Amino acid sequence: MTALTRHAGAVVLFGGAAVVPLVIRDAFFLDSLVLILLWGALSAAWNVAGGYAGQVSIGHASFFGIGAYAGALMVTRFGKSPWLGMLLGVVISIGAGLIIGFLSNRLKGPYFALSTIALSQVLLIAVSRWRGFTAGGEGIPVPFRPGFATLGLGHVAWVYMALAVAILYYGVEVYLEHSRIGYQLAGVREDEDAAEALGIATRALKVIAVTVSAALTSVCGTLWAQYVGFVDPAYVFSVDLSVRFALNTIIGGIGTALGPYLGSILITVLETYLRATFAGMKTGFTGIYLVIYGAALILVVRWAPEGLTGIAARLRARAAAGARGARAHA
Amino acid sequence: MLTLEGVTKRFGGLTAVRAVSLDVREHELVGIIGPNGAGKTTLFNVVAGYYRPEEGRVFFAGSDVTGRAPHDICRLGLTRTFQIVKPFGNLSVVDNVMIGALTRTPGVRAARSDAERVVDACGLAPYATARARALPIALRKRLEVARALATRPRVLLLDEVMAGLNPTELGGMVDLIRRLHAEGLTVVVIEHIMAAMMRLAQRIVVLHHGEKIAEGTPAQIVADRRVVDAYLGEEFVLAQA
Numbered sequence: 279m280t281a282l283t284r285h286a287g288a289v290v291l292f293g294g295a296a297v298v299p300l301v302i303r304d305a306f307f308l309d310s311l312v313l314i315l316l317w318g319a320l321s322a323a324w325n326v327a328g329g330y331a332g333q334v335s336i337g338h339a340s341f342f343g344i345g346a347y348a349g350a351l352m353v354t355r356f357g358k359s360p361w362l363g364m365l366l367g368v369v370i371s372i373g374a375g376l377i378i379g380f381l382s383n384r385l386k387g388p389y390f391a392l393s394t395i396a397l398s399q400v401l402l403i404a405v406s407r408w409r410g411f412t413a414g415g416e417g418i419p420v421p422f423r424p425g426f427a428t429l430g431l432g433h434v435a436w437v438y439m440a441l442a443v444a445i446l447y448y449g450v451e452v453y454l455e456h457s458r459i460g461y462q463l464a465g466v467r468e469d470e471d472a473a474e475a476l477g478i479a480t481r482a483l484k485v486i487a488v489t490v491s492a493a494l495t496s497v498c499g500t501l502w503a504q505y506v507g508f509v510d511p512a513y514v515f516s517v518d519l520s521v522r523f524a525l526n527t528i529i530g531g532i533g534t535a536l537g538p539y540l541g542s543i544l545i546t547v548l549e550t551y552l553r554a555t556f557a558g559m560k561t562g563f564t565g566i567y568l569v570i571y572g573a574a575l576i577l578v579v580r581w582a583p584e585g586l587t588g589i590a591a592r593l594r595a596r597a598a599a600g601a602r603g604a605r606a607h608a
Numbered sequence: 609m610l611t612l613e614g615v616t617k618r619f620g621g622l623t624a625v626r627a628v629s630l631d632v633r634e635h636e637l638v639g640i641i642g643p644n645g646a647g648k649t650t651l652f653n654v655v656a657g658y659y660r661p662e663e664g665r666v667f668f669a670g671s672d673v674t675g676r677a678p679h680d681i682c683r684l685g686l687t688r689t690f691q692i693v694k695p696f697g698n699l700s701v702v703d704n705v706m707i708g709a710l711t712r713t714p715g716v717r718a719a720r721s722d723a724e725r726v727v728d729a730c731g732l733a734p735y736a737t738a739r740a741r742a743l744p745i746a747l748r749k750r751l752e753v754a755r756a757l758a759t760r761p762r763v764l765l766l767d768e769v770m771a772g773l774n775p776t777e778l779g780g781m782v783d784l785i786r787r788l789h790a791e792g793l794t795v796v797v798i799e800h801i802m803a804a805m806m807r808l809a810q811r812i813v814v815l816h817h818g819e820k821i822a823e824g825t826p827a828q829i830v831a832d833r834r835v836v837d838a839y840l841g842e843e844f845v846l847a848q849a
Binding site: 456457458461462464465468469471472473474475476477478479480 | 719755758
Protein backbone atom coordinates (compact mmCIF):
# COMPACT_ATOMS: atom_id res chain seq x y z
CA MET A 279 0.00 0.00 0.00
CA THR A 280 1.46 3.37 -0.91
CA ALA A 281 1.36 6.33 1.43
CA LEU A 282 -1.28 7.96 -0.75
CA THR A 283 -3.76 5.08 -0.65
CA ARG A 284 -3.13 4.51 3.05
CA HIS A 285 -4.07 8.11 3.74
CA ALA A 286 -6.70 8.35 1.01
CA GLY A 287 -9.40 9.27 3.53
CA ALA A 288 -7.31 12.10 4.93
CA VAL A 289 -6.36 13.35 1.47
CA VAL A 290 -10.02 13.53 0.45
CA LEU A 291 -11.10 15.10 3.71
CA PHE A 292 -8.38 17.70 4.11
CA GLY A 293 -8.10 18.32 0.37
CA GLY A 294 -11.84 18.92 0.23
CA ALA A 295 -11.65 21.32 3.15
CA ALA A 296 -8.86 23.21 1.40
CA VAL A 297 -10.80 23.58 -1.84
CA VAL A 298 -14.21 24.46 -0.43
CA PRO A 299 -13.43 28.08 0.63
CA LEU A 300 -12.25 28.78 -2.93
CA VAL A 301 -15.69 27.90 -4.23
CA ILE A 302 -18.21 28.52 -1.47
CA ARG A 303 -18.23 31.79 0.43
CA ASP A 304 -21.37 31.20 2.45
CA ALA A 305 -20.58 32.27 6.04
CA PHE A 306 -22.78 29.62 7.67
CA PHE A 307 -21.20 26.87 5.64
CA LEU A 308 -17.64 28.05 6.31
CA ASP A 309 -18.45 28.38 10.00
CA SER A 310 -19.56 24.75 10.08
CA LEU A 311 -16.35 23.74 8.32
CA VAL A 312 -14.16 25.57 10.85
CA LEU A 313 -16.02 23.90 13.70
CA ILE A 314 -15.77 20.45 12.10
CA LEU A 315 -12.03 20.87 11.76
CA LEU A 316 -11.57 22.31 15.24
CA TRP A 317 -13.72 19.65 16.94
CA GLY A 318 -11.92 17.05 14.87
CA ALA A 319 -8.51 18.33 15.95
CA LEU A 320 -9.69 18.45 19.58
CA SER A 321 -10.93 14.89 19.32
CA ALA A 322 -7.61 13.90 17.77
CA ALA A 323 -5.88 15.51 20.74
CA TRP A 324 -8.11 13.51 23.09
CA ASN A 325 -7.32 10.39 21.06
CA VAL A 326 -3.63 10.63 21.96
CA ALA A 327 -4.48 9.86 25.60
CA GLY A 328 -7.82 8.08 25.25
CA GLY A 329 -7.20 6.10 22.10
CA TYR A 330 -3.49 5.44 21.71
CA ALA A 331 -2.54 5.27 25.39
CA GLY A 332 -5.89 3.88 26.58
CA GLN A 333 -6.32 6.55 29.26
CA VAL A 334 -9.95 7.53 28.76
CA SER A 335 -10.52 11.03 30.10
CA ILE A 336 -13.87 12.75 30.49
CA GLY A 337 -12.24 15.93 31.70
CA HIS A 338 -10.41 17.21 28.66
CA ALA A 339 -12.54 20.34 28.80
CA SER A 340 -10.09 21.33 31.57
CA PHE A 341 -7.32 21.83 29.04
CA PHE A 342 -9.67 23.33 26.48
CA GLY A 343 -10.84 25.87 29.07
CA ILE A 344 -7.32 26.64 30.21
CA GLY A 345 -6.34 27.40 26.61
CA ALA A 346 -9.49 29.43 25.97
CA TYR A 347 -9.11 31.52 29.11
CA ALA A 348 -5.35 31.97 28.72
CA GLY A 349 -5.93 33.46 25.27
CA ALA A 350 -8.93 35.58 26.24
CA LEU A 351 -7.35 36.96 29.42
CA MET A 352 -4.04 37.67 27.72
CA VAL A 353 -5.91 39.88 25.26
CA THR A 354 -8.41 41.54 27.60
CA ARG A 355 -6.42 41.88 30.84
CA PHE A 356 -2.91 42.35 29.58
CA GLY A 357 -3.46 43.68 26.08
CA LYS A 358 -1.04 41.13 24.65
CA SER A 359 -1.27 38.83 21.64
CA PRO A 360 -3.49 35.74 21.92
CA TRP A 361 -0.52 33.76 20.59
CA LEU A 362 1.22 34.55 23.86
CA GLY A 363 -1.92 33.38 25.65
CA MET A 364 -1.80 30.16 23.65
CA LEU A 365 1.75 29.60 24.84
CA LEU A 366 0.81 30.30 28.46
CA GLY A 367 -2.20 27.99 28.12
CA VAL A 368 0.05 25.21 26.87
CA VAL A 369 2.41 25.69 29.81
CA ILE A 370 -0.45 25.58 32.33
CA SER A 371 -2.04 22.62 30.55
CA ILE A 372 1.23 20.74 30.68
CA GLY A 373 1.19 21.28 34.44
CA ALA A 374 -2.41 20.11 34.70
CA GLY A 375 -1.64 17.24 32.30
CA LEU A 376 1.19 16.09 34.54
CA ILE A 377 -1.25 15.97 37.46
CA ILE A 378 -3.78 13.96 35.46
CA GLY A 379 -1.01 11.76 34.07
CA PHE A 380 0.19 11.08 37.59
CA LEU A 381 -3.39 10.18 38.57
CA SER A 382 -3.51 7.72 35.67
CA ASN A 383 -0.82 5.77 37.49
CA ARG A 384 -2.89 5.62 40.66
CA LEU A 385 -6.41 5.20 39.27
CA LYS A 386 -7.57 2.79 36.58
CA GLY A 387 -10.41 2.94 34.06
CA PRO A 388 -13.59 4.49 35.44
CA TYR A 389 -11.83 5.85 38.52
CA PHE A 390 -9.38 7.69 36.32
CA ALA A 391 -12.22 9.02 34.17
CA LEU A 392 -14.00 10.31 37.27
CA SER A 393 -10.88 12.05 38.52
CA THR A 394 -10.57 13.88 35.21
CA ILE A 395 -14.19 15.07 35.53
CA ALA A 396 -13.33 16.29 39.02
CA LEU A 397 -10.46 18.42 37.67
CA SER A 398 -12.71 20.12 35.13
CA GLN A 399 -15.32 20.80 37.80
CA VAL A 400 -12.73 22.30 40.15
CA LEU A 401 -11.58 24.60 37.35
CA LEU A 402 -15.19 25.49 36.52
CA ILE A 403 -15.83 26.57 40.10
CA ALA A 404 -12.51 28.36 40.50
CA VAL A 405 -12.96 30.38 37.31
CA SER A 406 -16.61 31.14 38.11
CA ARG A 407 -15.75 32.45 41.57
CA TRP A 408 -12.62 34.43 40.77
CA ARG A 409 -14.67 37.33 39.46
CA GLY A 410 -12.05 40.03 39.85
CA PHE A 411 -9.78 38.40 37.32
CA THR A 412 -11.86 36.08 35.14
CA ALA A 413 -15.16 38.03 35.20
CA GLY A 414 -16.75 34.91 36.70
CA GLY A 415 -19.83 33.28 35.26
CA GLU A 416 -20.59 36.23 32.98
CA GLY A 417 -17.75 35.25 30.72
CA ILE A 418 -15.43 37.40 28.66
CA PRO A 419 -16.12 38.81 25.22
CA VAL A 420 -12.91 38.64 23.21
CA PRO A 421 -12.51 41.80 21.11
CA PHE A 422 -12.05 41.33 17.37
CA ARG A 423 -8.94 43.09 16.14
CA PRO A 424 -8.18 42.22 12.53
CA GLY A 425 -4.76 40.75 11.87
CA PHE A 426 -2.82 37.53 12.15
CA ALA A 427 -0.99 38.57 15.34
CA THR A 428 -4.31 39.22 17.08
CA LEU A 429 -5.99 36.18 15.51
CA GLY A 430 -8.67 38.45 14.09
CA LEU A 431 -9.22 36.46 10.91
CA GLY A 432 -11.98 36.23 8.34
CA HIS A 433 -13.95 33.08 7.75
CA VAL A 434 -11.78 31.85 4.91
CA ALA A 435 -8.57 32.44 6.87
CA TRP A 436 -10.06 30.58 9.83
CA VAL A 437 -10.78 27.58 7.64
CA TYR A 438 -7.11 27.39 6.69
CA MET A 439 -6.00 27.97 10.26
CA ALA A 440 -8.20 25.14 11.53
CA LEU A 441 -7.15 22.99 8.59
CA ALA A 442 -3.46 23.50 9.40
CA VAL A 443 -4.03 22.40 12.98
CA ALA A 444 -6.15 19.44 11.88
CA ILE A 445 -3.47 18.23 9.48
CA LEU A 446 -0.77 18.72 12.10
CA TYR A 447 -2.68 16.66 14.66
CA TYR A 448 -3.43 14.01 12.07
CA GLY A 449 0.31 13.85 11.49
CA VAL A 450 0.93 13.40 15.21
CA GLU A 451 -1.42 10.41 15.20
CA VAL A 452 0.10 8.88 12.09
CA TYR A 453 3.46 9.21 13.83
CA LEU A 454 2.02 7.40 16.85
CA GLU A 455 0.95 4.52 14.62
CA HIS A 456 4.38 3.97 13.12
CA SER A 457 6.90 4.96 15.76
CA ARG A 458 8.55 3.15 18.63
CA ILE A 459 6.68 5.21 21.22
CA GLY A 460 3.42 4.47 19.41
CA TYR A 461 3.93 0.71 19.55
CA GLN A 462 4.96 0.94 23.17
CA LEU A 463 1.84 2.95 23.97
CA ALA A 464 -0.22 0.26 22.24
CA GLY A 465 1.41 -2.23 24.60
CA VAL A 466 0.51 -0.06 27.58
CA ARG A 467 -3.08 0.23 26.33
CA GLU A 468 -3.46 -3.50 25.73
CA ASP A 469 -1.85 -4.75 28.94
CA GLU A 470 0.17 -2.61 31.29
CA ASP A 471 1.76 -5.43 33.27
CA ALA A 472 2.89 -7.21 30.13
CA ALA A 473 4.29 -3.95 28.70
CA GLU A 474 6.21 -3.34 31.90
CA ALA A 475 7.62 -6.89 31.78
CA LEU A 476 8.93 -6.19 28.28
CA GLY A 477 11.00 -3.25 29.46
CA ILE A 478 8.59 -0.40 28.81
CA ALA A 479 8.51 2.40 31.38
CA THR A 480 4.71 2.33 31.41
CA ARG A 481 4.16 5.01 34.03
CA ALA A 482 6.37 7.59 32.40
CA LEU A 483 4.89 6.81 29.01
CA LYS A 484 1.32 7.37 30.21
CA VAL A 485 2.26 10.69 31.77
CA ILE A 486 3.87 11.77 28.49
CA ALA A 487 0.83 10.74 26.45
CA VAL A 488 -1.65 12.50 28.73
CA THR A 489 0.50 15.63 28.88
CA VAL A 490 0.93 15.85 25.11
CA SER A 491 -2.81 15.33 24.73
CA ALA A 492 -3.44 18.15 27.22
CA ALA A 493 -1.12 20.55 25.42
CA LEU A 494 -2.68 19.83 22.02
CA THR A 495 -6.15 20.35 23.49
CA SER A 496 -5.12 23.66 25.03
CA VAL A 497 -3.89 25.04 21.68
CA CYS A 498 -7.30 24.39 20.15
CA GLY A 499 -8.98 25.93 23.19
CA THR A 500 -7.20 29.21 22.53
CA LEU A 501 -8.04 29.11 18.83
CA TRP A 502 -11.68 28.35 19.54
CA ALA A 503 -11.99 31.29 21.98
CA GLN A 504 -10.46 33.68 19.45
CA TYR A 505 -12.67 32.32 16.70
CA VAL A 506 -15.95 32.39 18.60
CA GLY A 507 -15.09 35.60 20.43
CA PHE A 508 -16.57 34.67 23.79
CA VAL A 509 -15.60 32.41 26.70
CA ASP A 510 -17.65 31.48 29.72
CA PRO A 511 -16.76 28.90 32.34
CA ALA A 512 -20.03 26.96 32.21
CA TYR A 513 -19.32 26.05 28.60
CA VAL A 514 -15.55 25.73 28.28
CA PHE A 515 -15.18 23.55 31.39
CA SER A 516 -18.38 21.57 30.83
CA VAL A 517 -18.61 17.79 30.95
CA ASP A 518 -20.65 18.08 27.71
CA LEU A 519 -17.57 19.31 25.95
CA SER A 520 -15.34 16.58 27.38
CA VAL A 521 -17.90 14.01 26.31
CA ARG A 522 -17.95 15.51 22.83
CA PHE A 523 -14.19 14.98 22.37
CA ALA A 524 -14.50 11.39 23.54
CA LEU A 525 -17.65 10.68 21.56
CA ASN A 526 -16.42 12.09 18.25
CA THR A 527 -13.43 9.79 18.58
CA ILE A 528 -15.34 6.69 19.67
CA ILE A 529 -17.94 7.10 16.93
CA GLY A 530 -15.29 7.82 14.32
CA GLY A 531 -12.89 5.09 15.41
CA ILE A 532 -10.89 5.17 18.62
CA GLY A 533 -7.14 4.82 18.29
CA THR A 534 -7.18 5.63 14.57
CA ALA A 535 -5.79 8.77 12.94
CA LEU A 536 -8.82 9.55 10.80
CA GLY A 537 -11.52 8.46 13.27
CA PRO A 538 -11.74 11.70 15.27
CA TYR A 539 -12.31 13.69 12.07
CA LEU A 540 -14.97 11.34 10.72
CA GLY A 541 -16.74 11.43 14.08
CA SER A 542 -16.52 15.21 14.12
CA ILE A 543 -18.08 15.47 10.65
CA LEU A 544 -20.97 13.21 11.60
CA ILE A 545 -21.71 14.75 14.97
CA THR A 546 -21.13 18.39 14.01
CA VAL A 547 -23.26 18.13 10.88
CA LEU A 548 -26.02 16.36 12.78
CA GLU A 549 -25.93 18.91 15.55
CA THR A 550 -25.89 21.92 13.23
CA TYR A 551 -28.72 20.47 11.19
CA LEU A 552 -30.80 19.61 14.24
CA ARG A 553 -30.22 22.99 15.85
CA ALA A 554 -31.28 24.75 12.68
CA THR A 555 -34.33 22.51 12.30
CA PHE A 556 -35.54 22.80 15.85
CA ALA A 557 -34.46 26.40 16.48
CA GLY A 558 -37.89 27.90 15.86
CA MET A 559 -39.70 25.33 17.95
CA LYS A 560 -40.37 25.07 21.62
CA THR A 561 -37.36 25.53 23.90
CA GLY A 562 -37.91 21.95 25.02
CA PHE A 563 -35.99 20.90 21.93
CA THR A 564 -32.80 22.81 22.71
CA GLY A 565 -31.15 19.74 24.20
CA ILE A 566 -32.17 17.44 21.36
CA TYR A 567 -28.57 17.04 20.15
CA LEU A 568 -27.75 15.34 23.45
CA VAL A 569 -30.39 12.74 22.67
CA ILE A 570 -28.77 12.28 19.26
CA TYR A 571 -25.35 11.87 20.91
CA GLY A 572 -26.75 9.17 23.14
CA ALA A 573 -28.49 7.38 20.30
CA ALA A 574 -25.40 7.55 18.09
CA LEU A 575 -23.25 6.15 20.87
CA ILE A 576 -25.61 3.26 21.51
CA LEU A 577 -25.73 2.42 17.80
CA VAL A 578 -21.95 2.49 17.48
CA VAL A 579 -21.28 0.43 20.60
CA ARG A 580 -23.87 -2.14 19.53
CA TRP A 581 -23.12 -2.51 15.81
CA ALA A 582 -19.76 -0.95 15.10
CA PRO A 583 -17.59 -0.88 18.22
CA GLU A 584 -14.61 0.06 16.07
CA GLY A 585 -16.37 3.15 14.77
CA LEU A 586 -16.74 4.55 11.27
CA THR A 587 -13.16 3.63 10.35
CA GLY A 588 -13.95 0.07 11.42
CA ILE A 589 -16.99 -0.01 9.14
CA ALA A 590 -14.87 1.36 6.28
CA ALA A 591 -12.20 -1.30 6.85
CA ARG A 592 -14.84 -4.03 6.85
CA LEU A 593 -16.39 -2.78 3.61
CA ARG A 594 -12.96 -2.57 2.00
CA ALA A 595 -12.15 -6.14 3.08
CA ARG A 596 -15.48 -7.34 1.69
CA ALA A 597 -14.88 -5.52 -1.60
CA ALA A 598 -11.41 -7.05 -1.85
CA ALA A 599 -12.80 -10.52 -1.14
CA GLY A 600 -15.51 -9.91 -3.73
CA ALA A 601 -12.95 -8.88 -6.32
CA ARG A 602 -10.90 -11.99 -5.58
CA GLY A 603 -14.02 -14.12 -5.86
CA ALA A 604 -14.91 -12.52 -9.20
CA ARG A 605 -11.42 -13.17 -10.53
CA ALA A 606 -11.59 -16.76 -9.37
CA HIS A 607 -14.85 -17.24 -11.30
CA ALA A 608 -13.59 -15.56 -14.43
CA MET B 609 23.69 -14.84 37.85
CA LEU B 610 20.53 -14.55 39.93
CA THR B 611 20.70 -14.70 43.70
CA LEU B 612 17.91 -14.47 46.27
CA GLU B 613 18.87 -13.91 49.89
CA GLY B 614 16.24 -14.63 52.54
CA VAL B 615 13.36 -13.22 50.50
CA THR B 616 10.12 -12.81 52.45
CA LYS B 617 6.87 -11.45 51.02
CA ARG B 618 3.78 -10.95 53.17
CA PHE B 619 0.23 -9.96 52.23
CA GLY B 620 -1.28 -8.71 55.47
CA GLY B 621 -1.17 -11.69 57.83
CA LEU B 622 -0.31 -14.17 55.10
CA THR B 623 3.32 -14.94 54.44
CA ALA B 624 3.36 -15.97 50.78
CA VAL B 625 7.12 -16.43 50.58
CA ARG B 626 9.22 -17.03 53.67
CA ALA B 627 12.99 -16.56 53.83
CA VAL B 628 13.72 -18.14 50.46
CA SER B 629 17.32 -18.17 49.31
CA LEU B 630 18.28 -19.36 45.89
CA ASP B 631 21.25 -19.18 43.59
CA VAL B 632 20.86 -19.61 39.85
CA ARG B 633 24.15 -19.95 37.98
CA GLU B 634 24.74 -18.73 34.48
CA HIS B 635 23.45 -21.11 31.81
CA GLU B 636 21.53 -23.22 34.29
CA LEU B 637 18.01 -24.56 33.85
CA VAL B 638 16.26 -24.49 37.21
CA GLY B 639 12.75 -25.71 37.95
CA ILE B 640 10.51 -24.48 40.74
CA ILE B 641 7.71 -26.80 41.79
CA GLY B 642 5.19 -26.88 44.61
CA PRO B 643 1.46 -27.21 45.26
CA ASN B 644 -0.98 -24.42 44.39
CA GLY B 645 -0.50 -21.48 46.70
CA ALA B 646 3.07 -22.49 47.54
CA GLY B 647 4.33 -19.03 46.57
CA LYS B 648 5.93 -19.81 43.22
CA THR B 649 4.38 -16.98 41.24
CA THR B 650 4.81 -14.60 44.16
CA LEU B 651 8.50 -15.43 44.11
CA PHE B 652 8.64 -14.56 40.39
CA ASN B 653 6.82 -11.33 41.07
CA VAL B 654 9.41 -10.38 43.66
CA VAL B 655 12.33 -11.28 41.39
CA ALA B 656 10.88 -9.42 38.38
CA GLY B 657 10.15 -6.31 40.42
CA TYR B 658 6.35 -6.50 40.66
CA TYR B 659 6.44 -6.90 44.46
CA ARG B 660 8.89 -5.41 46.88
CA PRO B 661 9.86 -8.02 49.47
CA GLU B 662 9.49 -7.20 53.17
CA GLU B 663 12.80 -8.87 53.86
CA GLY B 664 15.72 -10.13 51.87
CA ARG B 665 17.45 -9.04 48.72
CA VAL B 666 17.54 -9.98 45.06
CA PHE B 667 20.78 -9.72 43.09
CA PHE B 668 20.96 -10.00 39.35
CA ALA B 669 24.21 -10.01 37.36
CA GLY B 670 26.08 -8.60 40.31
CA SER B 671 23.78 -5.70 41.19
CA ASP B 672 21.08 -5.38 43.82
CA VAL B 673 17.74 -5.15 42.00
CA THR B 674 15.48 -5.38 45.06
CA GLY B 675 12.56 -3.02 44.58
CA ARG B 676 13.64 -1.89 41.10
CA ALA B 677 10.83 -1.34 38.58
CA PRO B 678 10.02 -4.34 36.34
CA HIS B 679 10.99 -2.46 33.18
CA ASP B 680 14.41 -1.67 34.66
CA ILE B 681 14.96 -5.30 35.55
CA CYS B 682 13.94 -6.32 32.04
CA ARG B 683 16.41 -3.88 30.55
CA LEU B 684 19.12 -5.36 32.77
CA GLY B 685 18.41 -8.69 31.08
CA LEU B 686 15.83 -10.55 33.15
CA THR B 687 12.42 -11.09 31.52
CA ARG B 688 9.43 -12.99 32.84
CA THR B 689 6.31 -14.47 31.29
CA PHE B 690 2.90 -14.60 32.92
CA GLN B 691 1.09 -17.70 34.06
CA ILE B 692 -2.19 -16.14 33.00
CA VAL B 693 -1.04 -15.10 29.56
CA LYS B 694 -1.25 -11.40 28.78
CA PRO B 695 -1.14 -11.02 25.01
CA PHE B 696 -1.68 -7.58 23.47
CA GLY B 697 -4.95 -9.00 22.17
CA ASN B 698 -5.82 -6.50 19.44
CA LEU B 699 -2.36 -6.55 17.91
CA SER B 700 -0.89 -9.08 15.51
CA VAL B 701 1.50 -11.75 16.73
CA VAL B 702 4.47 -10.08 15.09
CA ASP B 703 3.51 -6.68 16.56
CA ASN B 704 3.31 -8.28 20.00
CA VAL B 705 6.83 -9.61 19.63
CA MET B 706 8.05 -6.37 18.10
CA ILE B 707 7.02 -4.42 21.18
CA GLY B 708 9.43 -6.64 23.10
CA ALA B 709 12.13 -6.19 20.46
CA LEU B 710 11.82 -2.38 20.60
CA THR B 711 13.31 -2.49 24.09
CA ARG B 712 16.69 -3.49 22.61
CA THR B 713 16.30 -2.21 19.05
CA PRO B 714 14.98 1.35 18.92
CA GLY B 715 14.37 1.44 15.17
CA VAL B 716 10.94 0.16 14.15
CA ARG B 717 12.14 -1.48 10.95
CA ALA B 718 15.05 -3.27 12.62
CA ALA B 719 12.81 -4.29 15.53
CA ARG B 720 10.31 -5.77 13.10
CA SER B 721 12.93 -7.95 11.45
CA ASP B 722 14.16 -8.99 14.92
CA ALA B 723 10.60 -9.88 15.79
CA GLU B 724 10.12 -11.88 12.60
CA ARG B 725 13.21 -13.91 13.43
CA VAL B 726 11.96 -14.65 16.95
CA VAL B 727 8.45 -15.48 15.69
CA ASP B 728 10.04 -17.90 13.26
CA ALA B 729 12.27 -19.48 15.89
CA CYS B 730 9.29 -20.05 18.16
CA GLY B 731 7.28 -21.74 15.43
CA LEU B 732 4.76 -18.91 15.21
CA ALA B 733 5.53 -17.89 11.64
CA PRO B 734 2.25 -19.24 10.18
CA TYR B 735 0.33 -17.02 12.62
CA ALA B 736 2.50 -13.91 12.35
CA THR B 737 -0.27 -11.66 11.09
CA ALA B 738 -3.08 -13.17 13.19
CA ARG B 739 -4.52 -11.15 16.02
CA ALA B 740 -3.12 -12.39 19.30
CA ARG B 741 -6.51 -12.83 20.89
CA ALA B 742 -7.57 -15.21 18.13
CA LEU B 743 -4.85 -17.70 19.05
CA PRO B 744 -5.60 -20.90 20.96
CA ILE B 745 -3.99 -21.27 24.37
CA ALA B 746 -0.97 -23.30 23.25
CA LEU B 747 0.03 -20.62 20.77
CA ARG B 748 -0.62 -17.85 23.27
CA LYS B 749 1.80 -19.53 25.64
CA ARG B 750 4.31 -19.64 22.81
CA LEU B 751 3.68 -15.99 22.07
CA GLU B 752 4.32 -15.21 25.72
CA VAL B 753 7.74 -16.88 25.39
CA ALA B 754 8.47 -15.25 22.03
CA ARG B 755 7.68 -11.78 23.31
CA ALA B 756 9.96 -12.26 26.31
CA LEU B 757 12.74 -13.59 24.06
CA ALA B 758 12.54 -10.53 21.86
CA THR B 759 13.83 -8.44 24.78
CA ARG B 760 17.04 -10.53 24.52
CA PRO B 761 17.16 -11.61 28.14
CA ARG B 762 20.09 -13.31 29.83
CA VAL B 763 17.71 -14.92 32.30
CA LEU B 764 14.22 -16.02 31.33
CA LEU B 765 11.55 -16.69 33.97
CA LEU B 766 8.83 -18.95 32.61
CA ASP B 767 5.67 -19.14 34.69
CA GLU B 768 3.75 -22.32 33.82
CA VAL B 769 4.15 -22.07 30.07
CA MET B 770 3.22 -25.74 29.76
CA ALA B 771 0.00 -25.76 31.77
CA GLY B 772 -3.08 -26.59 29.72
CA LEU B 773 -1.18 -28.00 26.75
CA ASN B 774 -1.90 -31.39 25.19
CA PRO B 775 0.95 -33.95 25.01
CA THR B 776 2.06 -32.90 21.52
CA GLU B 777 2.07 -29.21 22.37
CA LEU B 778 3.82 -30.00 25.63
CA GLY B 779 6.57 -31.83 23.77
CA GLY B 780 6.98 -28.84 21.46
CA MET B 781 7.33 -26.46 24.39
CA VAL B 782 9.85 -28.71 26.13
CA ASP B 783 11.88 -28.80 22.93
CA LEU B 784 11.72 -25.02 22.60
CA ILE B 785 12.90 -24.44 26.16
CA ARG B 786 15.70 -27.00 25.73
CA ARG B 787 16.84 -25.30 22.57
CA LEU B 788 16.87 -21.87 24.19
CA HIS B 789 18.86 -23.26 27.07
CA ALA B 790 21.28 -24.95 24.68
CA GLU B 791 21.75 -21.60 22.95
CA GLY B 792 23.08 -20.18 26.19
CA LEU B 793 20.06 -18.78 28.00
CA THR B 794 19.67 -19.15 31.75
CA VAL B 795 16.13 -20.38 32.43
CA VAL B 796 14.00 -20.63 35.55
CA VAL B 797 10.77 -22.57 35.05
CA ILE B 798 7.73 -22.81 37.29
CA GLU B 799 5.78 -25.90 36.43
CA HIS B 800 3.23 -28.33 37.77
CA ILE B 801 3.81 -31.05 35.23
CA MET B 802 6.39 -33.25 36.95
CA ALA B 803 7.07 -35.42 33.93
CA ALA B 804 8.11 -32.40 31.89
CA MET B 805 10.14 -31.03 34.76
CA MET B 806 12.03 -34.28 35.18
CA ARG B 807 13.07 -34.17 31.54
CA LEU B 808 13.89 -30.49 31.55
CA ALA B 809 15.41 -29.21 34.78
CA GLN B 810 18.98 -29.66 35.86
CA ARG B 811 18.03 -28.68 39.37
CA ILE B 812 14.65 -28.47 41.07
CA VAL B 813 13.60 -26.25 43.95
CA VAL B 814 10.49 -27.22 45.91
CA LEU B 815 8.32 -24.60 47.60
CA HIS B 816 5.66 -25.46 50.16
CA HIS B 817 3.68 -22.90 52.16
CA GLY B 818 6.11 -20.25 50.95
CA GLU B 819 9.20 -22.06 52.18
CA LYS B 820 11.88 -23.86 50.31
CA ILE B 821 11.67 -27.45 51.54
CA ALA B 822 14.02 -29.13 49.12
CA GLU B 823 16.51 -28.50 46.36
CA GLY B 824 18.43 -30.93 44.18
CA THR B 825 18.60 -32.91 40.96
CA PRO B 826 15.30 -34.37 39.71
CA ALA B 827 16.37 -37.78 41.00
CA GLN B 828 17.10 -36.42 44.46
CA ILE B 829 13.79 -34.55 44.55
CA VAL B 830 11.74 -37.62 43.72
CA ALA B 831 13.49 -39.50 46.51
CA ASP B 832 12.97 -36.73 49.07
CA ARG B 833 10.52 -37.80 51.79
CA ARG B 834 9.27 -34.26 52.51
CA VAL B 835 8.63 -33.56 48.85
CA VAL B 836 6.70 -36.79 48.47
CA ASP B 837 4.58 -35.95 51.52
CA ALA B 838 3.98 -32.32 50.59
CA TYR B 839 3.51 -32.53 46.88
CA LEU B 840 4.18 -35.58 44.81
CA GLY B 841 2.36 -38.25 46.83
CA GLU B 842 3.18 -41.95 47.03
CA GLU B 843 1.48 -42.77 43.74
CA PHE B 844 3.82 -40.60 41.75
CA VAL B 845 6.88 -42.21 43.28
CA LEU B 846 5.49 -45.68 42.65
CA ALA B 847 4.64 -44.75 39.07
CA GLN B 848 8.17 -43.52 38.53
CA ALA B 849 9.63 -46.71 39.92
